[in-house]
Amino acid sequence: MQDGEEHGSDQSSEKPEDLLMKLLAMMILSWQASFKISDNAITTLLLCMRQFMWTKRSAQKKKCGSALLRKLKSSTGKEFVYPIRPYCYSSVRQSLEVLVKRPGFLQKCEEWRLRKMPECVFGDVYDGQVWKDYHYVNGEPFLSAPNNLAMMLNVDWFQPFKNAPYSVGAIYLVILNLPREDCFKEENMILVGLIPGPKEPSLTMNAFLDPLVDELEELWSGIILEDSSFLGYQVYRAALLCLASDIPASRKCGGFVGHGAYRGCHKCLKTFSKKEFGAKMDYSGFDRSSWESRISKDHIHYAGLSKRAKTKAEQIRIEHDYGARWSELFRLSYYDPIQFVVIDPMHNLLGTARHVFRLWTELGILTAKKLEELQTRVENIKVPHDVGRIPLRISSGFTGFTADQWKNWTTIYSLFCLKGLINSRHYDMWFDFVQACIILCSRVISFKRLEVADGHLQAFLSKFVELFGPLHCTPNMHLHLHLKECMLDYGPVYSFWCFSFERFNGILGNFNSNNRAIEVQIMRQFQQRQQLRMPWTFEYGAEFASILGGQMFGTLSCEGTADVLYLNHNVFVSAERLLLENCTVVPLSPFQQTILDETDRNAMLIMYHQMYPENCKTEIDCFAKTCKRVTYLNVTYSIDGSRAERSACVYAKWCGNTNSFEEPTLDPRAEPRPAIIKIFFVVNVMSKGNEFKHITAQVSWLHPHPDRHFY
Template sequence: MKHMYIFSMNHGMSKSAVSDSLACEKSSLPQPNNLPGSFQEAKHLISPLLMPLQKYDACINDCVLYRDTKEKQFVTLQSCPVCNEPRTKNGITQKRFTYMPVGPRLSRWFGTTNLCKLLYANRLSVNGTVKDFTDGKLYSSWFQPGGVFEGVPESLAIPLSLFTDGVNPNKHMTSSKSMWPIILTWINLPIDIRQLLGPMLLVGVIPSGIKGSEPKSLEPYLELLIDELLSLTEFTVYNQYEAAPVTVKVALLQFLCDIPAFSKLFHLSGHGALRSCPYCTEAGQHCKHLHKTIHNSNRRFLPADDPLRTADDFGSVEQREKPAPYSPENEIQLREKYDRKPNNNQKSKLQKETGLKGKYSLLRLPYHNRMQQMQPDAMHTLADFIGHLLDALTGKHSTTKVQKCEQSFGRFNDVWNSFPDSAVIQDPRPTKKRKTTKDTSTEIPHSVPWSLSKEQIKEADRRASEICYTDVQDITPGPHFSKPWTLRTMNSKLQFVTSGGLEWCVKGFLPPTQEETLFFLLNVLKRMITPVLKECDVQQLQDDVHTALCLLEKDFPLSLQNLTTHLIHHMVDGLLDFGPVYGRWLFPYERANGWISRQCLRKGVEESTVMETYVIYDWCVHMVLSQQFKPSEVFSGESRLVDLAEKLSSEQTETCIQMIPDQHDQATSRKEKSTLKKSKLTPQMMDAMFRFYVNVMAVNVMSFQDSVMEDHRSCSVVDNCGRTVQYHGKGFKRKTASVVKIPSVSGVQFAEILYFLSHQMNNCFQDWVVLNEFPLATKENGFYCFEPTSVRQRLMHVSLLSQPLVHVRKEGLLWVLNHC
């Protein structure tokens, strides 16, 4: 077991390495022994425990799978009935698809006690808040009269979501390859479980096309999945929790993809088309100067009486209503009309008018409703939007093309008229021609109101290099404006905004109008991606987002008004239905794609090797989650999967489905407590602790230790959203001490953590901190600042602290960036 666990968990470990390890261990143990001597022997030994795999030959052009169905008999064909391409070449199948059925894995889940009881546990929720997709209105509608799960208990309903995207396992562009994994997730499971690769259900990897190109169609592969889902609509499994057979219902009700994947999945137009929005019938406008489609319809999302609809700055009055989506009936009619067109020219013309490209296989599902089951991908959308904003600030949207576009709409006339005739705006980015040592690009005039000058970019880089981030952020301080690759990941772009770093770096550089618009926009973006939303605040947030994007259209160039900007309107409008975007991030799926790409060791047949490894990984995950194998007893080190398995087996699973332990009890699992320094409590400390337990925690103190254990390193706490928050003491591994906000009746006050204390009360450890308390903070230019001199030291429980704050030390003051 442990060898297979190491093989599946270590990315890119070869089978020969496992064989060598097994052979070495077999020869070292007393002879004779039953240890397998190679990977193949070990796999043969556990093969009865592995999930079955189904292998199908596929057309090289992705027309069909050679399998028999009720409607078609293809298994004996030797050529494709659509394109007439041969099934084999030189006696070898040209393309093969490996499929891992869903039904056996669902049956195994219900047959495992500690996994099955998750579905019967009580959900922790607070009235008036939305934390996950399961708190949204759409999820509730599934169980109401007329819903797909009407009359079905939630514990016996299996709503699934589907993710697919192109993956290139080769790092070199000369050998590019695009294969498409199909991953299902169980929506009923808590967010910290369903977003792990183990509980995810990888059903197959669609092979790439000729010479590594994208598959021409996903339809034959999706039809295989749809056939199984239709057969599993209602099926019987043995429920270990109830110790009896039960009938469960399966439905595919959510799709998590980016825009190119949605286009391929639902037969929609691409992001550059005039009708590129998959959520409404809004038509963009092609700009011949920018050579792209712009969407300058932001004011349509405003109320009818909003003053911005008639503002003179836009050059026209907006009287159109909010763009409406296609109704399911109308969409079906248009897709059927597309399929009936006699030639490709007429089909292409209809596609440009409607944005639809015919019927697709998912329509076979009786409950399918595309508009209710897809939502904009917040990860790519917001990261791309922030990247475009950074490009505008650094001058990449101040070129000749942008100038001609603005002049064609009669915008910023005072800006263009102020330029001398010799000041020609050119694209500052280097061309893709042969590299030259001399830069021939013309300087960008500073009078462009949405970009920074060279001196301002240097100052912004200096400010960005001085920011002290916390462990929550993945950003390394650096020159993010002159060297944009320092923010190359999507997560770093999002965190640069949410941490207040972007606002801090450009403060005071833009004209007042543009700066006010930009900061208002950054503020609403922060509010959009919070993991917990209050229902009473959502309407105001939606209004603010629509207004901010209208102001962006007014004060910044139209080159920013692409499909990405337009999708933000739909994203915020669906918060109450779909829940916070935090529960629909694609980051976990991108990590799953990373695991898949690292398993592609055998070139040419990458897809099959991935599935052969995944079937072992799937079994190892099941053994760990069911606690039949405990890696912590064999290996040292921490693992999110192992920690999750220990939580699943705990008694708290019955009452806490979200796997969020009480933040007052985080110290119970700290193994190094016996090695920490012990010290006696002073009377003042004992009094403060006792009053906190009785008055704040409202517990009956049964036992109270008069000593504490000191820890000068760090402390981990799980917040109410299930995220781990890491605090650092002063001098820990050269990290700066965590700066936090503390409760104060006099005003806003911050403190710096010195070290941690662990106190035992009622046989449970409680984490405390000793702080350096700073003077009261004042707010200047939108940020809190204060002198970082200690007023006094103070003892405080960790539950009273805010999360560690991003800050900057400048000119004898400490500025807090992400607490406004």
């Protein structure tokens, strides 16, 4: 009787909603075999039922009346049901297993341990405070031990159709243990799920995060994965240590209210209010000493109160007072909802740049005539090939600019082009903002430089309020003063900003579909493309790789270490050695035979003796070839006068600072200078009995302008 009583008490403690949920789930699973319902349909139906059963009040249990499934016929005439809006979900466990089975992947994940960075210098995410804090968790090793992975989550929406208001959400995961040059590559990206359109979820994304969090809980405890190690399998652990998205996605995933709310900041408890109903929100007040920081424990507590609210009015009141909503990510025991949610510098800084230029055009500071002058100045500027082109739309008010184009315009073009077109007060304000952007967009940044950038942002905000007033301030401007703490936690902006995820959105949006179940088609195409981009790992992989490699590098082989060289009036100056393995400068046909005169050969010998002091005996063949184009790291460089005019511009720092009438001298520590490529040479260099091919370029150095530092 005691056993029966105990068993009965356990059943009575179970909630009626849970019992009904289990009963309906058993019925649906029993129907699956009889009616041939697909797994996606079962998952979608159970998620909808679960969301419906979790609603507390009977008044909120109103059926929406929307159909979840539809009947379809196969080619053989058999009927089956299929979800109208399927949620495509890819298992994180299976995706990780594919990655760790790849040869060399685990070694890449361990390279960060060999890094050596000076103190107070941030070069990657490994130098941030979060990475250091998770070397040990509760006294046990995590990142300090092998086979433990840190991951970053991104959620964003893209439009698969150009002329239709249809948005699809993408959930990405990246492995932060990889080097930064490999972390955001397509073959290393995990596309967790595609959220069905046509619109974004309004407040939260818990229904789509729920299966991901279930897997993350298992990964935190440890799972066994088949890998490329000697044993063939090992125990792996993983943790989600960063959520990097734009403001709407960060608030929906991270458990926060929108940016227009009373407590609209997810880093502090500063309140934003309106003077009267219908007025603009006041986001000014940039004195950080008066801001109260959010505490993770309190935020999760108030989010739980919001989830357990008995009425809708009570839930709205809690969310208004504390700015907290429940997120499924809070189920992770290690998750910090305040520190882990970063501010994306791409959307943050470039959003302010767009806002300032919009105000200048609306207030008449930049007239149509001045915009045309801006366009003329931009067209007269020559920049290197790796700097993106600015579209010819400035005269129409900067319409259609992408994020990368806004970045180039702000940091490269704007200060020069705006000089003299706006008054000094506006120019000084913009100067502070540009200086902050240039420093913050550095690949490596020191703590002192970070302090300087933060000071420029503070000066910009104070001048902006004086010129435009507090009602023109935006949420991005408030978040500018939280960028510093994000970079202290995660290193330079290249470690966590969303440029790479925006690129993947473009890749997904360009996939073709037949306008039916487009999420399923996009997921299949992305996985196929990702598998094809992975290295060859089967029996004949080396043979295929050599064949493809031979076709990629053309007919002219480049042996040894190749360097790009620059020539000015018979003096050759070397560019930087290639730092990446297996990367060469590849000349492109057509080629022409030529003979180097004695003056050029002697100048090159002097240069090679400085480059390779250990090889004193170096000779150069007088026979050489010339060409008009070369490629380096998938970038094509052409000579001056070609159709791709910008590809003839280079920026090298191997020319010493001399007077304009003197020949330039070889100095690797010199200030970078621009030059124009005239012709490329393929020369044969003999050293210690070995012959090497070097690609050289004859260039014309531009004279240093006396006011080059004016802007």
